[in-house]
Structure formats: structure tokens, C-alpha cells
Amino acid sequence: METSLDGKITGPFMQAADDNYQGDGDLFYHIAFDDDGYYHPQGWLSGRTTTDDNFTHYAKPQLDENAAPVPDGDFIPTTIAPQYYISIDPHGKLAWTTNQMTFMATTAQVLEVLTSQVSNAYKAFLRQLDIPYIIAGDTELDAPLAMKKLKDLFHMETVMLGGGGVLNWSFIQQGLCDELSLVLSNAADGSTDTPTLFSAVPGLSSTTPRTFTLKNVEAHDNFVWLRYLIDPKK
Numbered sequence: 001m002e003t004s005l006d007g008k009i010t011g012p013f014m015q016a017a018d019d020n021y022q023g024d025g026d027l028f029y030h031i032a033f034d035d036d037g038y039y040h041p042q043g044w045l046s047g048r049t050t051t052d053d054n055f056t057h058y059a060k061p062q063l064d065e066n067a068a069p070v071p072d073g074d075f076i077p078t079t080i081a082p083q084y085y086i087s088i089d090p091h092g093k094l095a096w097t098t099n100q101m102t103f104m105a106t107t108a109q110v111l112e113v114l115t116s117q118v119s120n121a122y123k124a125f126l127r128q129l130d131i132p133y134i135i136a137g138d139t140e141l142d143a144p145l146a147m148k149k150l151k152d153l154f155h156m157e158t159v160m161l162g163g164g165g166v167l168n169w170s171f172i173q174q175g176l177c178d179e180l181s182l183v184l185s186n187a188a189d190g191s192t193d194t195p196t197l198f199s200a201v202p203g204l205s206s207t208t209p210r211t212f213t214l215k216n217v218e219a220h221d222n223f224v225w226l227r228y229l230i231d232p233k234k
């Protein structure tokens with residue numbers, strides 16, 4: 001994750017950082033995505049709001065309510081892609097137009113994580129676009145089951161928890177994240193209505209405090225890269 005000095009993950013600070021060309025976004029990208037970067041994840045998870053803000057832009061999917069019933073269960077591709085954009089979409093809202101997405105120089109196969117409450121019409125829509133999906137949970141996301149399916153069905157060993165703050169905090173509270181990687185920008189905007197690195201949402205996560213053990217600090221000109229281990233729950 002990349003944050004402002006005041007812990008925001010999006011908002012006016014980003015433009016200010018870009019205008020001054022500080023390179024924090026480049027470092028963020030390098031760590032997570034470059035071949036000679038640090039993590040080499042086989043997939044990265046994104047919350048539904050992050051996907052709508054950046055890729056699907058809150059469009060409504062064109063659904064065929066009379067689509068033939070799709071087979072029960074997951075929709076798994078016959079060949080596994082080298083990298084997946086794993087979209088947490090428990091209600092089936094996202095209006096994808098293609099089964100690939102591009103973030104800077106990285107292109108990844110879209111993979112949707114749904115719950116059983118998602119309609120037949122939405123699953124038929126994904127099948128038509130050849131977008132694989134897994135089902136984890138009945139009405140609420142079963143995040144441990146989703147992670148198990150990513151490993152068992154897609155052979156993923158390393159997955160990046162890629163934000164936003166709601167997704168991050170819900171996975172950390174459930175003990176599903178072992179390391180925090182943070183590029184701290186040298187910009188801030190003091191806004192009070194933009195998302196922060198971690199956000200508790202009633203029904204998804206609590207405000208139970210967690211602690212972190214600092215593992216490494218690297219200074220890069222005006223910004224720093226911090227790595228923490230996430231301490232087990234007391």
C-alpha cells in the first residue's frame with residue numbers, strides 16, 4: 001500500500017505527490033509488480049470499491065435475467081494464468097467489459113470472488129466474458145475459504161492484499177495477512193472524508209487494536225518503505 005503522511009490511500013495528496021514527481025508511486029509499483037521487485041505475487045486482492053473507483057467506474061452490468069441456469073459452484077478456467085486480479089465482489093456488482101485488466105505495465109486475468117447470494121444472471125454474465133469465479137460464503141464473504149480456494153484451485157502461494165482500507169482491515173482482523181508493506185509518501189492533505197489504510201466496517205470487521213513488528217525500513221529520497229510483520233492476535 002501507498003499512503004500519505006496522514007494515512008490516506010487516495011485523495012488530493014496523490015496529485016500533489018505526482019506534480020512534484022517524488023517517485024513514490026514508482027517505488028510502490030516496483031516492489032509489488034516488477035520482475036526484479038520484492039514480492040512477486042501470483043495474484044492481488046482488491047475490494048469492490050477499489051475496482052469501481054479505478055476500473056469499472058460504477059457502471060451497471062447488463063444482465064440477462066432469463067439466462068439459462070449456470071452449473072452450481074465455481075467457474076474454473078482450464079489453464080491457469082500467470083497473474084490474477086482477484087476482485088472481492090460479494091454481491092456481484094462489478095460491470096466488467098473484458099476478462100483482463102491493466103494496471104500500469106501489468107496485465108492480469110480478472111478472477112471474481114462471489115458469495116452464494118449472487119444471482120444466476122450475474123454468474124452467466126461472468127461466464128459470457130470468460131471471467132472465472134469462486135464462491136466463498138453464503139451471504140457473507142468466507143475469506144478463509146476464498147484463500148484456500150486460491151491455493152487449491154489456482155495454485156497461488158503468494159497473494160498481495162492490495163486494498164482498499166476496508167478489505168485490508170477485514171483480512172488483518174481475521175488473521176489472513178502476515179506482512180504489511182507500506183510506501184509512505186511525503187505528501188498529506190488533511191482531508192477527513194477520504195479512505196485510510198485501514199477501515200473497520202460494522203459487520204465486516206471490528207476496531208480491536210492490532211500491533212505490528214517493524215521488520216525493515218528503507219529511505220528513498222523523500223519517502224520511506226516500511227515493512228512490518230503483523231503480530232498474532234492476543
Ligand SMILES: NC(=O)c1ccc[n+]([C@@H]2O[C@H](COP(=O)([O-])OP(=O)(O)OC[C@H]3O[C@@H](n4cnc5c(N)ncnc54)[C@H](OP(=O)(O)O)[C@@H]3O)[C@@H](O)[C@H]2O)c1
Pocket residue numbers: 001002003008009010046047048049050051053054088089090091093140141143162163164165166167168170171195196199204
Ligand atoms: N494507495 C493505495 O495503495 C491504494 C491501494 C488500493 C486501493 N486504494 C484506494 O482505496 C479506495 C477504496 O478503499 P475502501 O476502503 O473504501 O474500499 P475497498 O476495501 O476497496 O472495498 C470495500 C468493499 O469491498 C467489499 N469487501 C471488502 N472486504 C470485504 C469483506 N471482508 N467481506 C465482504 N465484502 C468485502 C465490499 O463490497 P460491497 O460494498 O459490494 O459489499 C466493501 O464495501 C479507492 O479509492 C482506491 O483507489 C488505494
